Amino acid sequence: MSVNIGIVDDVASNRNILKNKLLGHNHFEVTLTAANGKDFLKKMQLLDLELLPAVVLMDLEMPGMDGVDAITTGSFLYPAVKFVVLTIFDDEDKIFNAIKAGAFGYLLKDESGENIADMLWQMYESGAGPISPGIAHKILQMVQHNELTLTHKPEAAVQKTFFNLTERENEILELLVEGLMYREIGARLFISGNTVKKHVMNIYNKLHVNSRIQVIHLAHKKKFF
Amino acid sequence: MSVNIGIVDDVASNRNILKNKLLGHNHFEVTLTAANGKDFLKKMQLLDLELLPAVVLMDLEMPGMDGVDAITTGSFLYPAVKFVVLTIFDDEDKIFNAIKAGAFGYLLKDESGENIADMLWQMYESGAGPISPGIAHKILQMVQHNELTLTHKPEAAVQKTFFNLTERENEILELLVEGLMYREIGARLFISGNTVKKHVMNIYNKLHVNSRIQVIHLAHKKKFF
DNA sequence: CAGAATCTAATCCATAAGGAGTATAGCTTT
DNA sequence: AAAGCTATACTCCTTATGGATTAGATTCTG
Numbered sequence: 001m002s003v004n005i006g007i008v009d010d011v012a013s014n015r016n017i018l019k020n021k022l023l024g025h026n027h028f029e030v031t032l033t034a035a036n037g038k039d040f041l042k043k044m045q046l047l048d049l050e051l052l053p054a055v056v057l058m059d060l061e062m063p064g065m066d067g068v069d070a071i072t073t074g075s076f077l078y079p080a081v082k083f084v085v086l087t088i089f090d091d092e093d094k095i096f097n098a099i100k101a102g103a104f105g106y107l108l109k110d111e112s113g114e115n116i117a118d119m120l121w122q123m124y125e126s127g128a129g130p131i132s133p134g135i136a137h138k139i140l141q142m143v144q145h146n147e148l149t150l151t152h153k154p155e156a157a158v159q160k161t162f163f164n165l166t167e168r169e170n171e172i173l174e175l176l177v178e179g180l181m182y183r184e185i186g187a188r189l190f191i192s193g194n195t196v197k198k199h200v201m202n203i204y205n206k207l208h209v210n211s212r213i214q215v216i217h218l219a220h221k222k223k224f225f
Numbered sequence: 226m227s228v229n230i231g232i233v234d235d236v237a238s239n240r241n242i243l244k245n246k247l248l249g250h251n252h253f254e255v256t257l258t259a260a261n262g263k264d265f266l267k268k269m270q271l272l273d274l275e276l277l278p279a280v281v282l283m284d285l286e287m288p289g290m291d292g293v294d295a296i297t298t299g300s301f302l303y304p305a306v307k308f309v310v311l312t313i314f315d316d317e318d319k320i321f322n323a324i325k326a327g328a329f330g331y332l333l334k335d336e337s338g339e340n341i342a343d344m345l346w347q348m349y350e351s352g353a354g355p356i357s358p359g360i361a362h363k364i365l366q367m368v369q370h371n372e373l374t375l376t377h378k379p380e381a382a383v384q385k386t387f388f389n390l391t392e393r394e395n396e397i398l399e400l401l402v403e404g405l406m407y408r409e410i411g412a413r414l415f416i417s418g419n420t421v422k423k424h425v426m427n428i429y430n431k432l433h434v435n436s437r438i439q440v441i442h443l444a445h446k447k448k449f450f
Numbered sequence: 451c452a453g454a455a456t457c458t459a460a461t462c463c464a465t466a467a468g469g470a471g472t473a474t475a476g477c478t479t480t
Numbered sequence: 481a482a483a484g485c486t487a488t489a490c491t492c493c494t495t496a497t498g499g500a501t502t503a504g505a506t507t508c509t510g
Binding site: 103129135137144211213216 | 321324325327328329330347351353354355356358360361362364365368369389402403404432433434436437438439441442443445
């Protein structure tokens with residue numbers, strides 16, 4: 001079984017070279033290529049489920065929508081997809097922003113040379129995001145030079161009894177907050193959208209609110225998530 | 226010309242195995258071995274200058290004086306020496322502390338397997354500190370999970386670069402997230418509800434979402450508030 | 451066993467929201 | 481002066497949401 005890969009780069013020749021490198025490895029299938037962030041997101045929407053890439057190799061500087069924004073939105077819309085930055089830029093801000101945006105790995109084009117495929121495969125075996133040695137070193141130095149500091153925050157205890165919601169209601173609440181519609185929630189839980197709606201109305205009553213947005217606020221305020 | 230290496234580990238067999246591995250590479254000369262931090266510092270004092278190690282492989286948990294303290298003192302006394310942690314511990318606190326103490330690299334005993342010598346040699350060619358993939362991944366996650374934050378350039382940068390929204394759009398976004406309807410937002414800003422709607426649609430396009438709930442989720446995730 | 455929750459599902463209705471398009475005025479940039 | 485962006489505002493249409501009510505099935509509980 002092979003792994004679906006997406007490639008986002010504004011230079012067509014880069015895409016092709018990379019694609020050939022990956023195909024040569026014969027573990028990988030390139031199911032999506034795009035020239036920038038917008039292009040990528042649009043193509044993701046239209047893509048068949050079984051072709052959804054498990055890994056997206058993302059360049060950073062691109063016209064239209066850059067890689068950081070694409071990763072931000074992409075990692076939100078497709079949490080299962082691992083975004084790996086593949087770029088020539090190694091300045092600290094770019095690294096930091098990309099990581100914050102949700103990048104799972106960060107590879108340098110020149111450093112990684114021919115073994116991008118190897119590093120991606122290693123990622124599958126270890127579960128750890130692939131990072132070029134030079135980048136790892138930069139991050140380490142950022143920590144050393146006090147540009148990064150450890151902020152202790154021991155996640156407040158999750159409130160177990162959130163307004164006496166039933167298990168089902170909690171389940172639905174979670175999906176509701178994620179932005180799903182009645183119908184979509186129903187599909188996930190294998191029940192009717194009408195039923196979901198009924199549950200949601202019950203939730204509203206218990207929480208004394210009357211819209212999804214209010215629910216989200218309340219949930220966030222109470223550190224439900 | 227070969228490179229002088231120091232090995233600090235409380236387990237004698239570890240020292241020997243490691244030593245043999247390095248000697249097998251024949252780039253390296255092991256000129257110092259020690260069983261703990263204190264032992265290491267004492268031997269460094271007595272060592273001939275030409276035998277001073279360029280690299281010290283340092284275990285972390287040792288009786289007497291541990292690796293972190295040894296690195297702290299050692300990197301102060303011998304700034305030219307590169308301290309590379311070589312341990313089985315991969316918990317975040319240990320990693321962070323070791324790096325802060327001045328570690329130039331961080332290798333995991335099990336992960337690095339036989340190629341510790343390779344990674345050390347690579348360090349010489351690239352000038353970058355050797356870091357095990359698993360450790361790099363851990364650090365990356367620490368950054369991602371806000372346990373590490375950029376201190377010199379705080380919150381402002383994150384907020385300002387929220388998807389290139391215009392001032393007006395940001396203004397409307399805030400009210401939108403509060404749960405107001407188009408009409409209500411319009412009333413607050415003294416513009417038409419229709420106009421608000423147009424702005425909101427523009428925001429959706431820029432953020433690549435298509436509902437208020439998704440916007441809120443994204444905004445919260447990216448710490449817009 | 452009987453009653454109480456709970457989960458399921460449906461209907462009807464009014465309103466809000468999402469989508470797409472058009473248009474104009476003001477301001478900045480080239 | 482022309483091109484581009486932003487803010488403003490409108491229309492038409494479809495779909496989703498919130499609100500209220502009813503009701504069968506299942507499970508829990510006193």
